[in-house]
Amino acid sequence: MSFSSMSKQQVLDAGEGAGEEVVELIPGLPEEVAEKCLLHLPFLYHRLFRTVSSTWNRFLTDAPAKPPPLAPAAAAAAAAVSVSFSLPFLFAFAFDPASRRLQCQALDPFSRRWLLLPPVPGGAAAGSFAVVGLPRRGEIYVIGGVEEGGDKAVRSVAVYSAARNGWEEAAAMRTPRGYMAAGEVGGRVVVAGEDGEAEVFDPEAGRWLPAAPRCGAAVARYDAAAAGGKLYVTEGWAWPFERAPRGAVYDAAADSWREMARGMREGWTGSCAVAGGRMYIVAEYGEWRLKRYDEARDEWRMVAGGGVPPEVRRPHVVAGEVGEVAGGRRRIYVVGAGLDVAVGTVSAAAAAGAPPPHDVEEEVVEWEVVKGPAEFAGLAPCNAQVLYA
Template sequence: MSFSSMSKQQVLDAGEGAGEEVEELIPGLPEEVAEKCLLHLPFLYHRLFRTVSSTWNRFLTDTPAKPLLFPAGAGAVSFSLPFLFAFAFDPVSRRLQCQALDPFSRRWLMLPPVPGGAAAGSFAVVGLPRRGEIYVIGGVEEGGEKAVGSVAVYSAARNGWEEAAAMRTPRGYMAAGEVGGRVVVAGEDGEAEVFDPEEGRWAPAAARRGAAVARYDAAAAGGKLYVTEGWAWPFERAPRGAVYDATSDAWGEMARGMREGWTGSCAVAGGRMYIVAEYGEWRLKRYEEARDEWRMVAGSGVPTEVRRPHVVAGEVGEFAGGRRRIYVVGAGLDVAVGTVSAAPGVHGGEEEMVEWEVVKGPAEFAGLAPCNAQVLYA
């Protein structure tokens, strides 16, 4: 249903603009075309665009437009655009910055300063792509050892930060991710909690039993949060890993092949888990659950001009023929954009191939060191 085809009662139910008739979004254009035009407006200017008319205001802010952005049950995003949000520290000022890369213009957009003063790498960052929100959670106070429980949330719709409900327990160096539209955090002590963005509050989750798992990397896919303590060569012992299942609210052991092959940073793209290896040519690997193994993706590794440290992110949905997109952000916010597509199988099973394109960061970003990346649809 197009926005303009809603009944007057539906508009009244939307709350804002009660009593007003629905006007054309853009006079003279079919509504389907007008919808696509508005949904592609740069999100940083939505506040300005909402002043054009009450109809534009409702379309860009109220719930009736959300099904157009994210159809119920759909795994892919229909109209809204993926923006890459990169968090980085200035090694001189030690201040945390956040920029957004526009996928079409390939220009970086400066965002409002990130609140809080947690030490680099101690806090968790979780994106809720379908809500257009990013959560910066907890951490350790800069220059100290005290863990904090504060939570700041960025909204792409408002292009601003707000304070959210604090965690029940202050945490630093935690694993975190989006599982089923909620934020799950787990400390190294095994205690965990879940934040529901609709209710705006935290609730306890099942505790993980057994030996501590020092967070090296974490990823969320298929309703589960995967936490690994990583790898080192030569192995002094087998790496440990844990899996939280949101449906059963229970923790389990990570499959052997997954934990032993988790040798880099993981990005989830189109529902699949990929790793950018930290050794050799920085090749891309994909996890296959049925075989419990990481399989090499054909094509070259991350271009060497995108220097370490690397942080990675993936787009939620697929696009144009089932392809998936992965972003690798390097020093100076140079970005390698990887497009993963199906390739003819040689040894049986589904094969994939990646092609890379590099987007150079502006000269003024030369000293920035990335610490996290998220993809939001805005």
Template sequence: MSFSSACKQQVLGAGGEEAREDEAVMELIPGLPEEVAEKCLLHLPFLYHRLFRTVSSNWNRFLTDAPGAAKASTPPAATATVSLSLPFLFAFAFDPVSRRLQCQALDPFSRRWLLLPPVPCGAAAGSFAVVGLPARGEIYVIGGVEEGGDKAVSSVSVYSAATNGWGQVAGMRMPRGYMAAGEVGGRVVVAGEDGEAEVFDPEAGRWAQAAARGGAAVARYDAAAAGGKLYVTEGWAWPFERAPRGAVYEAATDAWSDMARGMREGWTGSCAVSGGRMYIVAEYGEWRLKRYDEARDEWRMVAGGGVPQEVRRPHVVAGQLEEVGGGRRRIYVVGAGLDVAVGTVGAAAEEEERVEWEVVKGPAEFVGLAPCNAQVLYA
């Protein structure tokens, strides 16, 4: 049942014959079939939902109480066919002139960038951690080193797509300058290079100590969260002076373990998780896409070309949480000037995948921006 039909049914039940005279008022967009009108409203950019709610009482009800509409705390998989949650790409980038950190959002349908409020962060480039909680529509900017100094900070800023604004949450238990971080089971897990770790519960709004990682320090090169685990790798270099190290944190047991050999030795780029699978964009050669095969403990090449050369480095990557239809998965590679390579990964043959790339050019005014992080949120 459509939203408008449901509303009419409620009104009829409450007001009887008299309410039938006002049925026309219940139309979302007069003259359009209900299903078409609903699709039109679902594609309104999330930045303007508060403004659109003032258009009419019907729009206000639809944008807040539509049956099945995704709320900030509802995972996309739990929603009905009507959903206000669409996957937007959020890209963090530094302006080399102003040295200010910016955040922009790419509309998945119009392929236009939306300007977001300034990021309340004075940390030096690359020193802080960024973690997205896609189902909540939130992004956390965590810790870092004060710009122009060497003092680590514990503060945490959070962006909410529901309000299109920034706020502050409880700071970490200890200041951290460089760290690995990711979402594990709806919580933010932060692991410092010293082995100490802590977990933030967004519902409770507080941090708790997590199990410490033993053994030698692991200098963060990249990190990814998948399957209830946070994977931290110190990366690769050729020729190897020593074998690369990696660690895995499992939330269910609050315990650390060593990363599988094939995973850590083949982790040669930036990782994105999409549809529960881990992919890396290689930093060498043709910037090919590889997928991790846990059963074989190896990174397998994805068929198709590498990231288009027109999307220049530095690259940051992000994956769309859910499949996009027909078992396909989506990977975003953001390059200099916020040019974006959108990769759609689908099955090519048994146990094989193939990626097709589409390039979305960044606006001319973004030409000097250098990306440092990307997240996909449902907003």
């Protein structure tokens, strides 16, 4: 049922149908086509577009609204539909090394232009805070950190809403934290400190809850990723490479920690992005080749197609689209200095020569570079997220 049809039904159900006509979204266009047109409007201007008519206002207000509770299967189907009708916007957080000011930009997927977002609240030092996106909710959380110019950790949390294009204060963490690992697991935000203490934020309830502590030696955050209902934290290799890196995995369903598999932690040699449910890393060495984690074999497999284009320079951050794109492909973004972006589209590789083992899927990546504006030349990215807005 289309939005306009649902609006009419809601009026009738409310007993207000007599003599009231719901205006078409775009006169002369089929309702389904009109809905897709409105879903392509830049989210930054939704407030303005809501003033066009009461029908536009209802559509732009209700379309991203949270649905009523559904059975798991129905909820999964509804989530897939909501993502397919939304557009993936790349959000990049970057510091100006001269002013030390943090700003957030969103890359429009059609025009490939960067859109400046409202200033990020707080004044935490670069890299000390965590950033977690909830793609299907259209929200980004900036969590904790260490005060600029000091060593005092903070509890504050700010949340950005794409629907409102604004920031607001969220419930503070139970414990001040800086330089923590964090990620979205099962629709909730999980943060874990180097000391093993962890907590979980439920966006529906708006509160933080304690999570099971991680036992054992401290694991400093080199990189972290969330996939398959788990948060993965690795300390990475460190010079002089005399000891294999440690790693830990938090299972949200069991509220428990376990040691990371050996092949995963020893092969995790770059920044990880999760795309279409799969974990990829952009290797820190050589040509910045892309690797995918094969859980069954506990190994990182090289993705064919070459490394990140050399136009994209360090420092860099990575992000992935939560859903698959057309044809079962997956999309990864590498944001480099000056907000130059390498967009990688990963697809199944065509068979060539000797076939791989029958249960191993080979992949290939194709890269496209989106150059940042000249005025962004000095910006250094510190985080990237993908939201469906």
